[in-house]
Amino acid sequence: MKFIDIAGTDLRASNIIMGNMRLKQLSLAEAEKLIRTAIEQDINFFDHADIYGAGSCEEHFSEAVGMTPSLRETMILQSKCGIRKGFFDFSKEHIIASTDGILKRLNTDYLDILLLHRPDTLVEPEEVAEAFNELHASGKVRHFGVSNHTPMQIELLQKYVPHKLIVNQMQLSATHTPMIDSGIALNMNIDQSVNRDSGVLDYCRLNNITIQAWSPFQKAFFDGPFLGDLENYPELNKLIDSLADQYGVTATAIAVAWITRHPANIQVVLGTTNAGRLQDACQGSDIKLTREEWYGIYTAAGHILP
Template sequence: MKTIQIANTDLRASNIIMGNMRINQLSLSDTERLIRTALEEGINFFDHADIYGAGKCETHFAEAIQMNDSIREQMILQSKCGIRGGYFDFSKEHILTSADGILQRLNTDYLDVLLLHRPDTLMEPEEIAEAFDKLHSSGKVRYFGVSNFSPAQTELLQKYVKQKLVVNQIQLSIAHTPVIDSGITLNMNIDQAINRDSSVLEYSRLKDITLQAWSPFQKGFFEGPFLGDMEQYPELNQKIDEIAAKYGVSNTAIAVAWITRHPANIQVVTGTTNVQRLKDCAAGSEIPLTREEWYGIYRASGKIVP
């Protein structure tokens, strides 16, 4: 398992993250098996959010693993807050209340990383800064970050927040690549050249912000997986299967490897509740795809490499 140093922290993290959006659908014993499989595979980073299962996923996680100091020391725990029913809330009161709830449900005294889940256009950065200061000084949260933020939104927040924002979690998969597309086709009069992401990939590398890719197997905004979709992505699946056979791994591993191959050291957030699929994801941690293979997969997804 490849590990990366998250800049401006002391966190040495696996480049594969076990996402916990759906774990409350499993029994406690099956959830424990999934978590222990992750640890055995070298995955030490676990991602949560207070809205996953309306908080039940965090509780389920802690109960399944029987959270204690010994287990906690093996994990980097991250959670997210700020999404409420039909609106976003980055108020000081909500952030502090959310953090306390997360800690209680995860049965831990501290979070390694707390992310603001989606941009709140009504955010008052000074208020967020006060919340972060209180959480940090009390030892409840060690590091902070954002999710689905543009560079300008991140800059606005960072202007007021003392703590360095160390993570931005964004959507990225082989079939969803706006963070890559416009940079490859700059100045071309084609749809692929439209800048839809404000160059967040390059900005994050310049600012030492670690990107985390959510929905790494989705072909759109929860429109279903592209792997095995021979109707919409026949050429892509053929190319992935061909490369998977070369390396002796599953197509899932290659889909992960396509992201982990990028020199930005992007972490991949899995969402699977299947033990074997989690192992397949882990197998993609450090497959050394060549440039020809990486760009071949990109072209097979329907994108232009001029």
Template structure:
């Protein structure tokens, strides 16, 4: 599998990450088979969060992979914290306690990457800075990032946090591509011109922050998948199937390849627990869509060019 550098760090990672959001739906044998398949495919970057399965996903993963020092050296672990009891909490105490819980469940001494999950309206960046310093000095976390944050929120953090923000995990798919479309509809009088995220795509590229698209197969906010949904997205599915036939791959592969084709060098988070579907996703790492194919898919989803 192809690799990219994670943000401004020196960490080389696969350009497709394995999301473990649904791992608690597997029994121990299914989980072990899934994790081993991922490793065989070269997909050794695993994305977690302390709220996934209320912590169960991290525990199941650690048991499935048979966590030990030899295994740990061969994988890259990322987890997230900050969602807590119906609210968001970026306090120093909560971040530190969350990381200790994550490490215990994953049966490891350190995380390669820690992300702050969703923006906390009551964030005190000075406290975040203290927490990050403590985690870095103790060796518990090596790289830091955020999730679902716009440029000004990141800049506020970076005013106090000395560690570079290397990741921003954001919702992005062919049908949820506003961060792309508003950049092409500048000064236009249409809905695509509305800048809803502060130019986060260009900001991340300018500041060497890797975008990790989540829910790459979803439309709306968890309303469903667009792939195979010919009632709502007939033209899109027709175009994806046409291009998939050209490359002799699945339509799933083309969806991921569409994200990878963007020069921002994104790292999509793949949330499937189906090994065949995971293989289809990983296959996208070696496919480079043409410019015409990328734009054909973009327009087929209902996105317009001014």
């Protein structure tokens, strides 16, 4: 397992994250097995959100693992807030109330990282700053970040928030690459050249913000996995399978390795509820694909190199 230092913190984190969005689908015994498998694979980073199972996934996690203070100290716990039914809410009142609920469900006194889940266009950054200051001063949250935010949305928050925003969690897979595409196809009159994310990849690298990649196997926005989709991605699957044979791992590991190969030190959020697939994915943690292999996967996925 490869570990990275989260800039601006004392956190040394696995570059593979166990995501818990679907954990409540498992029985307590199955959930415990999955979490224990993650720990055995040296994953020390666990991602949650208050909307996952309406909070039940956080409670399920704590109960399944038998959370104790000593076990808690071996984990980096991250959760997210800001999404409500039918709207987004970055008000001070909601952020604080959400965090208190998260802590209760996870049976812990503090979060290592709290993320704002999706941009609230009605955000009043002064309120966010007040909430973050209160949560930090009380010891309830050590660090803060965002998810699915553009560079200017981060800049707006950072103007008022005194705490460094250390994470931006965004969707990325070999087939879903908007944060990469326009930078490669600059100044070409093709769809790939359209800048859809305001240069967020380079912005995060310049500002020492750790990128976390969610849905690392999805074709697009919850359109299903590209691995094994021979109808739409025959060339990509053929190449990935060939590389898997070459490296002695599974195709899942190569899909992970494609993300972790990037020098931005991107963390990969795994949402699987299958312990075997989790183990397979972890094999990709420290595989360093060659440039030729990385770009080969990129083009096999249908992206263009000028």
